[in-house]
Amino acid sequence: MTDQQSEISYGMFSKKYYIMTPGPTEVPREILETIVSDEALLPDYQEIYDIDVKLVKKLLNNDGEVVIMGGGATVGLEALISTFISENSKVLVLSAGYFGEILAKLIEMYHGKVYVIRERQGRIPSIEAIERYLSKNNVDYVVFAHCETSAGTIFNIEEIAEVVKENSNAKIIVDAVSTAGAIPINVNSSKKGVDAAVFGVQKALNMPPGLAVISLSRNIVEEMENLKPKGYYLNLKLWLNFWKTAGRLPSTPPINLLYGLRKSLERIFTEGIENVYRRHMLVSRKLRRALRKMGLKIVAESDDIASPTVTVVYMPNSIKSEIIVRELWEKYGILVAKALGDISDKAIRIGHMGITATLDNIFAVIYALSKVLMSKGVSINLEEVLSLLT
Numbered sequence: 478m479t480d481q482q483s484e485i486s487y488g489m490f491s492k493k494y495y496i497m498t499p500g501p502t503e504v505p506r507e508i509l510e511t512i513v514s515d516e517a518l519l520p521d522y523q524e525i526y527d528i529d530v531k532l533v534k535k536l537l538n539n540d541g542e543v544v545i546m547g548g549g550a551t552v553g554l555e556a557l558i559s560t561f562i563s564e565n566s567k568v569l570v571l572s573a574g575y576f577g578e579i580l581a582k583l584i585e586m587y588h589g590k591v592y593v594i595r596e597r598q599g600r601i602p603s604i605e606a607i608e609r610y611l612s613k614n615n616v617d618y619v620v621f622a623h624c625e626t627s628a629g630t631i632f633n634i635e636e637i638a639e640v641v642k643e644n645s646n647a648k649i650i651v652d653a654v655s656t657a658g659a660i661p662i663n664v665n666s667s668k669k670g671v672d673a674a675v676f677g678v679q680k681a682l683n684m685p686p687g688l689a690v691i692s693l694s695r696n697i698v699e700e701m702e703n704l705k706p707k708g709y710y711l712n713l714k715l716w717l718n719f720w721k722t723a724g725r726l727p728s729t730p731p732i733n734l735l736y737g738l739r740k741s742l743e744r745i746f747t748e749g750i751e752n753v754y755r756r757h758m759l760v761s762r763k764l765r766r767a768l769r770k771m772g773l774k775i776v777a778e779s780d781d782i783a784s785p786t787v788t789v790v791y792m793p794n795s796i797k798s799e800i801i802v803r804e805l806w807e808k809y810g811i812l813v814a815k816a817l818g819d820i821s822d823k824a825i826r827i828g829h830m831g832i833t834a835t836l837d838n839i840f841a842v843i844y845a846l847s848k849v850l851m852s853k854g855v856s857i858n859l860e861e862v863l864s865l866l867t
């Protein structure tokens with residue numbers, strides 16, 4: 478492997494590029510071929526939509542309904558908020574950074590009364606703080622981003638579901654954009670289940686962006702029966718009514734992506750969902766160990782709140798994240814991302830989602846990052862670091 482400037486060198490690696498961003502992620506050939514296949518370009522979508530809904534229900538142990546619409550994941554989040562939140566809604570938002578703050582703003586835009594329990598990037602609000610708030614205040618909804626992609630932190634979704642259900646009748650709405658398909662999520666009325674989860678397809682599902690998937694528990698669907706949501710495209714009640722009564726959707730979906738979604742979910746079930754979850758845990762744990770061995774500081778303050786799908790790590794010696802991102806790409810063909818929010822200049826984000834969550838990929842990232850940092854005077858025992866990844 479050479480370190481020549483502006484030449485992508487992948488001599489010792491088998492792949493040309495490594496797309497290790499926290500989304501959009503690498504798309505496997507099988508999915509690419511599916512979304513441009515003859516079948517996927519036909520105008521009928523009823524059958525494939527129905528199959529996708531069933532597969533999403535299986536993925537999320539869903540006991541209610543699923544809506545799949547064209548758009549980024551934000552479309553799905555806004556559809557949920559537009560459907561359920563009004564000026565009468567009291568909402569508790571748990572924020573651990575950039576995406577948590579977006580949720581709070583979005584709810585305010587729909588005139589919900591928002592109270593935010595927030596922690597700085599690298600930490601998450603404690604269960605005790607949530608319990609304390611709920612024991613003294615009535616809320617209709619508790620909302621949070623399962624993985625705060627900006628900081629690489631993750632909430633314990635089951636623990637939160639339990640504490641919310643023990644202390645209130647609030648429904649739980651989750652931004653599962655960077656976790657669905659990589660970490661277990663239950664959208665159902667069980668003790669550990671949540672009431673709604675939204676994800677896009679360009680993260681752990683390894684598809685091109687363009688679909689928003691909204692999963693609703695039976696309980697929240699029942700609640701929706703009594704609501705009169707405004708609007709058209711973002712009105713989930715209208716989507717479900719269209720589908721149930723007319724067997725079609727209010728707007729034509731990106732049909733070829735619906736075929737891609739089936740392929741993506743089938744790939745997950747073929748590997749075995751538990752194996753997929755384990756692989757993300759293993760790879761992220763090894764990555765964090767190697768980064769620490771390099772002397773670097775992980776933004777997530779402890780391993781139990783570090784996400785299995787994205788790792789955010791501070792760069793040493795005040796080296797700007799932008800420089801590292803550029804050099805990793807130009808010299809090694811490895812694409813990572815700058816952090817977001819307050820730490821954007823100081824840290825980089827390494828995604829390990831779906832097919833990119835492999836030890837081979839992590840090895841390539843660690844090797845290249847070490848080389849880039851060593852070229853800037855950072856002392857790293859590369860052999861020792863790499864030995865942690867075998």
Ligand SMILES: Cc1ncc(COP(=O)(O)O)c(C=O)c1O
Pocket residue numbers: 499500549550551552576622624625626627652654655677686
């Ligand atoms: C946690 C989280 N929420 C929301 C979004 C926004 O998704 P999209 O860009 O598909 O609208 C992202 C994208 O990175 C995310 O990580």
